[in-house]
Amino acid sequence: MGRGKGGKSRTQRKHFQQNRENVWKQPRPESLPSTTNLFDIQNPDFDQYYKEQNIVSLQEWDSFVQVLRTPLPAAFRINSSSRFHADIRSQLENDFAPALQAIVVERDEENAIRPLPWYPENLAWHSNFSRMQLRKNQALRRFHEFLKVENEIGNITRQEAVSMVPPLFLDVHSNHIVLDMCAAPGSKTFQLLEILHQSTTAGSLPDGMVVANDLDVQRCNLLIHQIKRTCTANLIVTNHEAQHFPGCCLNRHYDKMGPDQQASELLFDRVLCDVPCSGDGTLRKAPDLWRRWNTGTGNGLHNLQILVAMQGLSLLKVGGRMVYSTCSMNPIENEAVVAEVLRRCGGSVELVDVSSELPQLIRRPGLKRWKVCDKGKSLVSCKEVPKDRRSVVLPSMFLNGGSYRDIDCNRICDVNGDSEDGVQAVYPLMHEFTEEVSDFPLERCMRLLPHDQNSGAFFIAVLQKVSPLPAIEVKTRKEVDNQHVESVNQCNEDAQELQNNPSESTHEVREQISEDDKNETNNADFKLSPLIGEGDSKEAEAPRNVENIAKIIPSKRKLRIQSKWRGVDPVVFFKDEVIIKNIKAFYGIHDQFPLDGHLVTRNSDTSHVKRIYYVSKAVKNVLELNSVGQQLKITSVGLKIFERQTSREGRSVQCAFRITSEGLPLILPHITKQILSASLIDFKHLLQYRNVKFADFIDAKFGEMAANLMPGCCVVVLGEGNRDEAEALKLDESSIAIGCWKGGASLTVMVTSMECEELLERLLMRSDRVTEKGSSMHEDELSNNVGNVEQESDGNSKDVETIWC
Numbered sequence: 001m002g003r004g005k006g007g008k009s010r011t012q013r014k015h016f017q018q019n020r021e022n023v024w025k026q027p028r029p030e031s032l033p034s035t036t037n038l039f040d041i042q043n044p045d046f047d048q049y050y051k052e053q054n055i056v057s058l059q060e061w062d063s064f065v066q067v068l069r070t071p072l073p074a075a076f077r078i079n080s081s082s083r084f085h086a087d088i089r090s091q092l093e094n095d096f097a098p099a100l101q102a103i104v105v106e107r108d109e110e111n112a113i114r115p116l117p118w119y120p121e122n123l124a125w126h127s128n129f130s131r132m133q134l135r136k137n138q139a140l141r142r143f144h145e146f147l148k149v150e151n152e153i154g155n156i157t158r159q160e161a162v163s164m165v166p167p168l169f170l171d172v173h174s175n176h177i178v179l180d181m182c183a184a185p186g187s188k189t190f191q192l193l194e195i196l197h198q199s200t201t202a203g204s205l206p207d208g209m210v211v212a213n214d215l216d217v218q219r220c221n222l223l224i225h226q227i228k229r230t231c232t233a234n235l236i237v238t239n240h241e242a243q244h245f246p247g248c249c250l251n252r253h254y255d256k257m258g259p260d261q262q263a264s265e266l267l268f269d270r271v272l273c274d275v276p277c278s279g280d281g282t283l284r285k286a287p288d289l290w291r292r293w294n295t296g297t298g299n300g301l302h303n304l305q306i307l308v309a310m311q312g313l314s315l316l317k318v319g320g321r322m323v324y325s326t327c328s329m330n331p332i333e334n335e336a337v338v339a340e341v342l343r344r345c346g347g348s349v350e351l352v353d354v355s356s357e358l359p360q361l362i363r364r365p366g367l368k369r370w371k372v373c374d375k376g377k378s379l380v381s382c383k384e385v386p387k388d389r390r391s392v393v394l395p396s397m398f399l400n401g402g403s404y405r406d407i408d409c410n411r412i413c414d415v416n417g418d419s420e421d422g423v424q425a426v427y428p429l430m431h432e433f434t435e436e437v438s439d440f441p442l443e444r445c446m447r448l449l450p451h452d453q454n455s456g457a458f459f460i461a462v463l464q465k466v467s468p469l470p471a472i473e474v475k476t477r478k479e480v481d482n483q484h485v486e487s488v489n490q491c492n493e494d495a496q497e498l499q500n501n502p503s504e505s506t507h508e509v510r511e512q513i514s515e516d517d518k519n520e521t522n523n524a525d526f527k528l529s530p531l532i533g534e535g536d537s538k539e540a541e542a543p544r545n546v547e548n549i550a551k552i553i554p555s556k557r558k559l560r561i562q563s564k565w566r567g568v569d570p571v572v573f574f575k576d577e578v579i580i581k582n583i584k585a586f587y588g589i590h591d592q593f594p595l596d597g598h599l600v601t602r603n604s605d606t607s608h609v610k611r612i613y614y615v616s617k618a619v620k621n622v623l624e625l626n627s628v629g630q631q632l633k634i635t636s637v638g639l640k641i642f643e644r645q646t647s648r649e650g651r652s653v654q655c656a657f658r659i660t661s662e663g664l665p666l667i668l669p670h671i672t673k674q675i676l677s678a679s680l681i682d683f684k685h686l687l688q689y690r691n692v693k694f695a696d697f698i699d700a701k702f703g704e705m706a707a708n709l710m711p712g713c714c715v716v717v718l719g720e721g722n723r724d725e726a727e728a729l730k731l732d733e734s735s736i737a738i739g740c741w742k743g744g745a746s747l748t749v750m751v752t753s754m755e756c757e758e759l760l761e762r763l764l765m766r767s768d769r770v771t772e773k774g775s776s777m778h779e780d781e782l783s784n785n786v787g788n789v790e791q792e793s794d795g796n797s798k799d800v801e802t803i804w805c
């Protein structure tokens with residue numbers, strides 16, 4: 001499964017796909033009859049291991065396991081970027097909550113659905129029903145249908161409650177450059193983008209951006225699909241091994257830079273390090289894990305997790321925050337990783353005490369002591385690890401870290417890790433193995449357990465970089481990487497052995513580590529991070545100018561990069577002035593909406609461009625600087641804003657590019673032509689019939705004005721009717737608009753029927769709400785009040801969004 005398998009992800013990590021967020025892909029366990037209840041499967045290794053780890057007290061054990069053996073209740077998030085987020089929240093609070101409560105009262109259960117108390121603005125909800133119950137229970141059908149449709153449309157996202165927590169501790173601001181290192185399928189990236197966009201007004205973009213990375217191309221595609229719903233121009237999706245995420249360049253004032261000016265290394269304000277893990281925190285969602293669980297999985301991932309976290313910290317700005325998280329309960333993947341990272345960073349990184357943040361979230365402190373287990377044996381210190389297991393059971397797993405070299409050579413090191421012979425040790429030498437608890441304030445880590453708030457399990461640690469990371473000798477780094485390779489090899493051998501003895505399976509570990517890991521770990525070329533950097537690898541390297549960046553990459557490496565990325569479409573700035581001028585003129589786009597330099601395509605033959613993407617200023621800067629060396633392997637970038645449209649009208653259409661659904665919220669306030677305002681009744685008419693002849697509009701003047709538009713793409717805004725001058729349309733965040741096509745005799749709506757139905761229903765609900773408020777308004781009057789109703793509902797006009805279906 002090495003490199004060169006035709007554009008496929010280099011490491012197909014089957015077990016990740018079975019864990020975590022994508023349990024929808026759960027395969028049926030082969031060896032079990034279909035009638036077996038997966039929740040009943042016993043795994044004595046699991047019980048023994050976690051009892052020894054004391055993750056809960058022995059008195060609590062039964063209730064812990066009992067909850068772990070019940071299906072996970074459904075949870076979901078209202079997307080705050082959704083046009084209707086306030087309506088949906090109100091529907092949940094005032095309609096579904098009381099209706100469902102009536103059902104559960106009969107069954108003597110509590111809290112049918114409720115907002116998660118720790119999630120801001122009642123935007124995340126817990127339902128006491130598992131997915132199975134929702135699917136099978138007639139009484140719950142309407143709620144289930146609601147969840148399905150809103151999820152499909154993008155107004156809500158189903159997400160495990162505990163998985164929503166890490167982004168909330170990242171403290172993201174709208175101007176932050178954020179790296180999501182292991183991002184697919186993108187639930188947390190979605191949250192990060194929502195936070196970034198939170199305070200932007202219609203037609204504007206935040207200064208910050210998110211780089212969402214994942215090793216698995218197919219999972220990257222899932223992420224891209226999911227994120228499309230946020231309509232963001234502030235995202236780059238990349239496809240790298242997170243532990244080798246390349247150094248990039250950035251200058252926030254790139255616009256004003258001359259050719260000789262310096263570009264600085266791209267460091268991130270925030271890093272989310274939601275690493276691949278054994279995933280036993282998802283047992284309630286993926287009960288098949290009961291059968292597959294073994295200690296080898298966590299042990300096999302430990303080193304990769306450290307490498308990813310170290311790379312994240314090296315790419316983090318001084319003063320920046322990184323959140324390390326897993327959905328595993330295993331201390332080897334959690335506290336042991338955090339302890340090792342703190343050890344390697346030698347005081348330049350601190351564990352943040354976040355006990356006062358999200359006070360309503362029930363959490364437990366991180367463990368201060370744990371045990372290492374290998375092949376059913378508990379090991380107290382790395383002294384006890386037999387030589388042939390040393391590549392699998394690493395010193396960093398133990399409370400006090402250390403290195404086998406120290407045991408073997410018995411060299412004396414000072415506190416800085418310098419040995420007598422002047423060679424720096426891999427890590428500071430182990431203390432005596434008598435200490436019983438870790439020296440680090442690991443109690444600041446957070447453990448979320450299933451029986452505390454009826455959820456899955458999660459682990460979260462918040463880290464802050466307080467100074468540049470210490471330089472580590474490159475030889476030592478190679479050694480660290482080699483250790484990873486050895487561990488991989490040993491895991492492969494273990495897997496082989498386990499084919500004969502399946503009771504202690506570590507096969508997932510084997511799948512998880514790629515051939516590439518083996519090949520690449522010895523390459524210390526062109527890495528800016530101290531973990532795998534060159535020479536003395538000072539973290540704050542000298543700034544580079546654009547030309548130097550290209551020179552830095554050795555040509556061999558460049559070739560490798562290019563061939564490695566074969567099959568990935570290039571990112572090309574779209575600069576065809578004729579087309580850009582044509583688009584601008586056709587839609588009357590204001591000059592203050594910058595197009596120059598903000599448009600990109602994925603087609604190097606720019607004469608055959610089909611889709612044009614809009615990128616925010618921050619994304620543009622990163623692209624401009626990084627395209628030089630092609631450091632970033634970009635899977636997706638920007639917001640699809642224009643798409644070539646062929647039509648029956650053929651050449652009579654003056655602009656071949658239509659505005660896309662995703663692109664309209666951004667461009668709507670900036671267009672002055674091909675835009676009409678319809679009364680509520682005609683707007684509904686359009687949604688209902690999807691194709692309406694000019695003569696059939698209720699408002700004859702509107703029909704006339706539609707007939708007078710240029711053939712091609714146009715926009716219909718819900719308003720007072722009879723208005724076509726953009727100034728008179730008074731577009732703002734409350735505007736509701738749909739994309740249409742003006743043909744020879746009719747207007748056709750250019751959105752799916754599902755979206756039309758949903759929008760119709762939402763408009764109906766708003767009308768009902770106005771009527772309920774005692775107003776006996778006429779429908780025409782209602783159209784003027786659509787925006788006002790929402791503002792009344794929460795008194796906050798920023799919550800009201802432009803609507804584009």
Ligand SMILES: C[S@@+](CC[C@H](N)C(=O)[O-])C[C@H]1O[C@@H](n2cnc3c(N)ncnc32)[C@H](O)[C@@H]1O
Pocket residue numbers: 013016020021163181182183184185186187188189213214215216219240241242243274275276277
């Ligand atoms: C726990 S999941 C991430 C979930 C994601 N943060 C979310 O909230 O939707 C871990 C992800 O790491 C990816 N992965 C595994 N090894 C990786 C590596 N070496 N570098 C980057 N991503 C990796 C997997 O493909 C998987 O999508």
